[in-house]
Amino acid sequence: MSRQSALAHARTHFDSGDFLVTLSRRVALATESQRADAAPLLRRYLSEEIENSLAKLGFVCEIVENPVAGMPPFLVGERMESPDRPTVLLYGHGDVIDGDASNWTNERSPWRVSVEGERWYGRGIADNKAQHSINLAALAAVFAERGELGFNAKIIFEMGEEVGSPGLDAMCEALRERLCADLLIASDGPRQRASSPTIFLGSRGALHFRLRVTNPAGARHSGNWGGVLANPATVLANALATLVDGKGRIRINGLLPPPIPPHVRERVAQLEVGADEGDPALSANWGEPGLTPAERVFAWNTLEVLAMNAGNIAHPVSAIPRAAEAVCQLRFVVGTDWLHAKKLIEEHLAREGFHDIEVTIEASGAATRLDPNDPWVAFTERSIEASTAKTVTLLPNLGGTIPNECFADTLGLATIWIPHSYPGCRQHAPDEHVLAPVMREALQLMTGVFWDLGDADVPGAR
Template sequence: MTRDAALAQAAGHFDSGDFVRDLSRRVAFRTASQEPDSGPALAAYLQDEIGPSLAKLGFSFSIHPNPEPAYGPFLVASRHEGDDLPTVLMYGHGDVIRGQDKSWTCGEGPWTLAVDGERLYGRGTADNKGQHSINIAALATVLALRGQLGFNVKWLLETGEETGSPGLAAFCSAHQELLAADALIASDGPRVGRDQPTVFLGSRGVANFSLTLNLRGGGHHSGNWGGLLRNPGTVLANAIASMVDAHGVIHVQGLRPPPIPANVRTALQGLRFGDDAGDPEVDPGWGEPGLTQAERVIAWNTLEVLAYKTGNPDFPVNAIPPAAQAFMHMRFVVGTDVSRLRDVVQQHLSAHGFEGIEVSEPEVMHATRLDPDNAWVRFTLASIEQSTGKKPVLLPNLGGSLPNDVFADILGLPTVWVPHSYAACQQHAPDEHLLAPVAREALQLMTGLFWDLAAAAPGLPRR
């Protein structure tokens, strides 16, 4: 059998409806990890669906409890073909966000996969059930035609990514031998554009923290006390404005990133965002001046206000509220020191005369970025270009955040991500969908990647 035959069979897997049938079965598992009663569904997805699917491909698998008992389990699967062969660790997450059932306007709701033109609607179709289903199917295609992969594979599926991957770092720290590999190849997140195969090598980090200003025990009539009492809503709004201005520029020196490395700038040249149908219109005057679109979203830090509350927004009254609170969100790149974020923000506020604002200890997911010149990266890019006839986009890191620090820092792996969705897929919202043309192409390029890996193995770095 030839490489071309393998790619044709991968396309046939989609065209026959087999891929949609597999994904439909997986979408039906109500694995919303944010729901307190989701435990049985999360466990069933691993034990009854993914585990048996991998077992048919010659994998052994086991289910492991989460080190944090309140959260869902992990699946580890392994297919070992030889001690002298490289080992690839693959990753996915079986959990999804809440269904938001009543808000869907397309398809048949979150838990029933519905095909409408080129869109496959259903919760998890894009994030992440559709993506790891593509990778499992690509492995199956190579095995069906060649009988072997020519490399070893391990899978790690978690069920808590949508709640911040609780227990993942502890699990990987405790099971480093079980998860030992030479590289991570995984799929999550969006392509730069629907027709642009994309590879990214890490992700921006994320830090969530709150600002709280409590001034008094209750509200006071604005007619009697306005002009005499500080309004916490007004004070906190001005405090935030001192941190990030009306154009999105960060003014806290300790929250700004280091200069963009030259090879990162080179990799991002010419990339644009927001050109796909359904994408929001990019605001040209927003963000750090002097940077390109790609540099702002991939290679720079951003500070956002996620939510802001003072008084009672649903039933406002003519009273000065007693307190205000803002939930802040910072995306940051490699080289940003977030170890002292709370102190840095507190010092900035004090220096600008904003006393009494409490800064919470941030919840942090760390930033990662693999060297674009790594041999695993060069191999992946060449394979994808051969399969698609398109030069893939290389992002030094994703603009969003993934638990990639666990794989890069704890397991010590070079990390190569090949996303199979696109930016307007509406993940985390009603009407989430996977694009059929993207899924079909992804099945082919991942089949080509796995087909090529055996031949490339002698030249790939090993741990």
């Protein structure tokens, strides 16, 4: 019984093809949470794939109905070994974004794993089926070698992450005692680079808002009324330019973050963005001046215009449009006054002379960031470095957004995320894929983390 033999067990599981068989079966289930007719598959994924795998490890599981009517259920499970051992909460999601089958190339199917060299293609394979499959297989490797995990484990698994995790926070609040733990360990999102094992400690928040301008007179002939009736599209374009300028810089002071904390700046100082093969070239002079690309992605706020609409772009007519709309997104770090965003945007537009723009907040999620000096961070770094002989890349938070506030804020946990994908994985797009070398390494390093949690010298030991 040893750490090295557990890692060898994990390697064998991958190299033998057993991991591919399991992952292929899971990808074949079209668990698109945006589709109402997928409800039976979403429940089946919990019962047949997740609950069955956990039962073999001695977990007691229950499928719990979502407190939000019509939304997919959750799986909650636990394996409690000793009150003197640390307790880890695990999380994953089995739902995927729309398969978009017609746009996959080279006769690939979103519901079949296609192995092409180091790339394994399939919908949800990066987000999140390979990631939680790696973590479950790593638990199994430790259990097979040790005969127990060596720590207490709980899990909450959802099937609605791709539609905004409805009910997850309410579930965490309702089951606060049942989900009590020392820390969260979960996997989602990409590594900072494919070759670099990565951990992140939270995520940027996300705020979606809609701006709408209407012409009270309705659409009117542009020759007869142009120059005397305000054009909603022109008004909206100029209003947007007061929110974010032509270089991508936010112009609403109230939606800027506080200064970057020194310990965060230190952590991202050496990070490179867009350095992997296949990454897009970074735009010159784009974003907040005076910051590195890594600081812009991981330590600052960005405001993006996601969609715009006015008139009919496919069949334009010579008329001032009836209305114009834009959907915008603020990605923000801890310390941003995002709860007052609607008021801040409205006041800013009024100061700029735009008084008739309707502002609607459509969705939001809080920013989170565990203190990088938390002892669980050092524990995880040491464990991964022992398994990979590589220096770990530590991100104070992910550039994207995950439902980490449910765990960090509602449950009050230290949160450690260990991603197993990479930036070029094309998640949410046609030809989504993962890299076999990254998965093989991830399976071993997760086995090492779970093995080390069973040692006496861990932060949560009593």
